Amino acid sequence: MSVQDNAKHWMPGVAPVAVVMISLNEAHNMEAVLSNLKGWAQEVFLVDSHSADETVDIALRHGVHVVQRRFHGFGDQWNFALRELPITAPWTMKLDPDERLSNALKRNLTDAMQRSAAEGFTMQRRLWFMGRPLPVRHDILRAWKTGRCRFSDVLVNEHPLVDGAIAHVAGDIEHHDSPDLEHWLHKQNKYSSAEAIAFVAGTGLAAIPKLLGNAFEKRMWVKRHFFRIPFRYVGVFCYYLFLKGVWRAGKVGCIWARLRSDVYRYREYKVTEMRLTGRRPGATVSGCGRPDARVPQFD
Structure with missing residues (x-):
């Protein structure tokens, strides 16, 4: 594990909690998320997967304890973080760089951590898209x-x-889901590829699927059998638009519901491609490289 040699240290806040994040090229979020945690979190840790932008620079400037590790998978990276980071706070919290804690949640968490006998806490996450809040909330641990x-x-x-x-x-x-649609589409493309790979390998479920189990087990059951459901993509669109009520967000809500159904479609198409070709989705090379000295160069 890398050793941080930096004179600046995080100033402990009022909550007895270590906030842990993992990152790859999250410079566009780091200032905002760390400002959100200032004065509240006792400790802040970051496991970075060798970002090419200023993610680490910003984190170090704020006194975050940063280590770097090659990414092998989300579960693997989080288990590494909990196992290896020198956390001293009595509570630990998972946070993504594109998330912000409301003031009400900060107050209630601080009080609960000091008074509750529980071993863990769930809370609600609300989605933001195109800079607008959507009426989409779900409980997360x-x-x-x-x-x-x-x-x-x-x-x-x-x-x-x-x-x-x-x-x-x-x-x-x-949850401020991506700074713009270009970033969102790129991220969803990567996620749908990872989900397709896990589905074909038979390792894509985080719990045993049970139709009559708890809410999480039911979700895993739907995920396992999703490709067999008739009119599934129309169903996903209508589920978000009407049952989740994103129509109340107007055009932005309708766009988000359509894009979510498209992401499910991409995953299925990638699974089909993998089964037909026997190949996994490959990383796409993008951007410009350096001039090649072997060939003439022109402005």
């Missing part, structure tokens, strides 16, 4: 007593597994 959690060892869509009682804390995590 994001905080636990240090040492009481491990992650499902999956390539993508990892899930925290906490030993002990779980309580709910009121307040929102705001």
Whole structure:
């Protein structure tokens, strides 16, 4: 593990919690997320997968404890973080660089960590898209007593597994999903490829799928059998548009619902391609390289 040699250190905040993030090229989020945590988190850690932008520079400038490690999968990276980082705070919280904690959630979490007998906490995450909040919220498990959690060892869509009682804390995590549509499409393309690879390998489920199980097990059941459901993409679009109510966000909500159904479609097409060709989706080379000295150059 890399050793950080930096004079600046994170100034401990009022909450007895270590916030842990993983990153790859998240410079566009780092200033905002670290400003959001200032004065609140006791410790902040970052496991970076060798970013090519200023992610590490910004984190170090704010006094974050940074290590770097090659990315092998989301579950693997999070288990490394919980196993190897020198966390001293009594509580640990998972946060993504594109997320922000509301003031109400900060207050309620601080109080719960000091008073509750629970081993972990769920909270609501609200999605933002194209700079607008969507009426899409879901409960997520994001905080636990240090040492009481491990992650499902999956390539993508990892899930925290906490030993002990779980309580709910009121307040929102705001999920600012990508700075623009170009970034969003690129990210979803990568995620759908990872999900397709995991599906073909039979390792894409974070829990045992059960039609009559809890909410998470039911979701895994739908995920396993999704490709067999008739009119599935129309169903996904209508589910988000009407049942989740994103129509209330106007045109932005309709665009998001359509794009979400498209991402499911991309995953299925990639699974089909892999089964036909026997090849995994490959990394696409993009951008300009350096001039090649073997050939003439022109402006």
